[in-house]
Amino acid sequence: MKASGRVILDKVFTVITGLSVILLIIVLLVILGPMLWRGLSAVAFKGTVEFRKMQLAEFGQGDESAVHIETAKAETAQKTVYEMIDRFKNGVDFEKLADRAKDIYRDFGEELQRKGLPREEYTELRSLSRKIRNELTAAFSSRDIGEINEHIDFVLKYSSDSRFEGTVASQFFRMAKDYRDAAANIDLEKRDEYASELAELEEIIKGLFGPHPEEDSPALAQFRYGATRWDQAQNLLYRLRWKEKWVEQEPGQPLVKIAVSRAELFAGTELEGLFGFVEMNLGRMLLPRWTFYWRYFVDDSTPGHYFGGVGPEILGTLMLTLLSMIFVVPFGVISAAYLAECARDNLIIRIIRMCINTLAGVPSIVFGLFGLAFFVLFFLPLFGAPSKPCILAGSLTLAVLTLPVMIRSSEEAIRAVPQTYKEASLALGASSFRTFVTVTLPAALPGILTGVILSLSRVAGETAPILFTAGIAVGPVPKSIFQTTRTLSYGSWDMAVADKLAAQVPHNQYGMVVALVLLILCLNALAIILRSRVFKRLKGH
């Protein structure tokens, strides 16, 4: 190859290798970036009055009087919307109207009885009111404006009848009048459609503002409140304004999703203006405010992680990891000390080293199997503990998993201590043991600590070993090490794959996994800082 060609190849190669590292950086950013961004929105977001209501009612957080004032303000703003809907319903929801007609008929009957009228009058009025009721019902269920007007006219003939004045039956006539007005305005063909559209609309309104102030509080926590976050509210607003439909735009082609304005669906009715009104006034109806929900890391969560935080998960992770460290650090450091100080290169030591390497290579799920078969089913019953998954079994499993990491890093730290310190100490008359404890170990301590932190971060992220030994997705906060626990790792898996509700609260999904990633990154950063300090310290010699 010509010299210039070789030089070009050289430069190209340099660029390509550089690109590979840039690719790595890009991958890291692509993976971490969106996750961190979305996850952090679990902690910093625009929260609405519903959020503050929820915090007060479910977690006891927040200023009660302030929340009440805000709730009142919001409800005032929301009132218009409810009124608009009610009015529309009066005109359209014929089942309800028919039911009301029946109620009026019944109440009128009772009233007549109380009045104690003579039998003939009673029966006559009763049958008349029955007829009115039936006419009204017919009017309600009819689609033909002509028919409706006929029925209404019939009913209204009796509006001036004195026998009905001042009684419950006068409501018949009001209903009839309202209905005639409403019916004049709407497309009666679409009435069935209206019913289902209205149901959808009411559902969205419920999602935005919570259940109607006069309704009973639902059993499930997720339905008790409206949109707790402003971004949630915006999504719902979009759904309010636009309905997504699948239509066949071109024959023979797959269906295409288009968005239809709901306002159009309700064109000509009272509700047409609802949508613009809601959009313009949503701020006043929900009172959004920037919220820094640091309690996310402390609070428990409602079922399905719909509301609340990851407090129990963090606690579970910490308990598991700290307990496993307590088990593994003594064995790890002592093994490392033996290997670094006392071991000669013979067969036994080589076997030990091979076993350490083997341990390091065992897949994490096999550790889970081992934890199940040995710790849960065999070891724990030996000591009288129930053979069920629990924190103790999980941390023992994790301790075995992280043993090689601990041994390797500790041995490295001990070997890094310069031989001269040992010589100086021995020359002063100290025994080997004394030298190790008073000189070598303190000098190696930062390195060992780095190893502990790295082991901690590894253990915190492990999911497979605790799947059958300690972890659960849903459960109470553990009170002893003989119970199972939720953890950040298990919870992240659960939120991503198993939990059905989780998709509705992406901020909580991402929040959980981001809490885990942040915990691990902080631990690693700590280890890196420690390691550079160690390097500086020993560099003096």
Next chain:
Amino acid sequence: MMSSNKNEQTVAAAAGFDQPLLLTYTQDIKGFLLKHLGRIVLFVLTCTSVLAVFLIFLFVILEAFPFLNRFSIVEFLTSTAWYPSAHERPEFGVLALIVGSIYVTITALVFSVPIGILAAVFLSDMISFQVRGIVKSIIEILAAIPSVAYGFFAVLVLAPWLQKHFGFPTGTNALNASLLLSIMALPTIISVAEDSISATGRELREASYALGATRVETMFKVVIPAAHSGIIAAIVLGMMRAIGETMVVWMASGNASQVPHPWWDLSQSVRTMTATIAGDMGETEKGSDHYRALFAIGLLLLVMTFMLNLVSEYFLTRAKKSMGKS
């Protein structure tokens, strides 16, 4: 002056040999006992790792043995029919699962080996010390991210994206799993390969440059051949990581127990051994055939990773030996 001070100060110095140079009998015995007892205790504690490995193999084999006894091992290993919950005749063929594991592993290596070696070359040769520290930190961060977070990304971010942009029937498939596995194997490959490339030393490179070779020629004709054992070890270790990975493949591979039909079609879902164990265990009764079959799969995994470990050890010692000589 200094001298007079010194005179007074050396008063108590050199009092003479007043301490005995020989140990008394009791001192001797005590020292002997302590020393050897101490060593024995430390030795026993160090053997916990041996004990752990022994127990792992023992208990996995114990739980898997009844299954392996009753069902034919050949059928176990060669049949692709994995229907453990079938009522009449449950079948326990794991070939599809083995193929699934190997499929995603090899594909992951196809992505990660070239990138990993190039990155290792870059790290060891092309950049200054400070930048190297930063890049190494980035690689450490990549290695530190837990597998469940990668799996999360795979399911919630990558899968929809793949589905949208490539029109796959599903976003959780072999491609998804392989991509994530390659990212997870990269730090291992890079660090081991970089170690062995750096270990070849400056002299080798300087000699090559002195003869007029360019960087790329030196890399490919001198350094990499010299470090080839270490690089092979790096690849084997990356393979070990990929095969043993559970959460990512469970979440991202689609979990369809099938041998991919056109072998190059990565958009198909596959199921790996690790995902099977993780996924099925929650639903099986302790002690049932299914349960023991899962342990059998675990045993298979254990054996496979053990073998890979031996291979990587072999190559690492070869690398050390060749470095030792140069």
Next chain:
Amino acid sequence: MSKEIVKVEGKDQMLSSTVLASKEKSGKLALLHGVKEKSVVKPMKKTKPVQECACPVVEARNFSFYYGSKMGIKDITMKIQPCAVTAIIGPSGCGKSTFLRSINRINDLIPNIRVEGEMFVNNQDIYVKQINLVNLRQQVGMVFQKPNPFPKSIFDNVAYGSKLQGIRKRGDLQEIVEESLKAAALWDEVKDDLRKSALSLSGGQQQRLCIARALATKPSVLLMDEPCSALDPISTGKIEDLIDNLKKDYTIVIVTHNMQQAARVSDQTAFFCLGELIEYDSTTTIFERPNKKQTEDYVTGRFG
């Protein structure tokens, strides 16, 4: 430090004022005092008159040392003079350090070693099974080539040996630390802050700290393995002065690469070559009228 020419037993001798002062104390000589500038030309020391000395005698008899199958030193027989400075010189790899390190058995750290012959300290062969290594090493102190203070404070470094001896009381330790630092000529420089890390001192200061540390256990023999080779000339000078001061109370054996240093500080000199003791005599003899040709070749710089 000043030096004077004094008449001692009829001969002209140049002695340091420290020695003069001690001689005055012992009342053996009449002295002329006067302060002179420190002379630049390094004088040759004459052999000291034998004095009463409490130090033990270190004696090697047919002592050989093997690293596995490789020979370190072979068949060394020599008697170290108490209360004097003995220098061991020779080319690289000739076993000087090996011999030195055999005296306090610090070589035991190396695996696969083998010893033949005897090494006597205070009439006790130290290569017996029942040797009390702790006591041996506390009484035979060592200073290493590269200064190696522990990564602890200055105080803790010097007090380390005393703590090993069981001295626990604060007051006692402080006294010993101060004493040792003064003996090592380091006290004035560090007395303000003994809590400072030892690693923050300069190279020369660290080496003096190591000497102080070694002195704290009140040894009788001080072994120095090329103590100045890692130091600059000024520090080297300070340490040589120190050795001069110490030698009347300690037996000092110093291994050095630097012939001029050996000539400056020592009373006796041993010349090693290829693991064997070639010649052992007073310093003046070795440097002025060596008996063996090899010695002469080395001393005059013809090889090594």
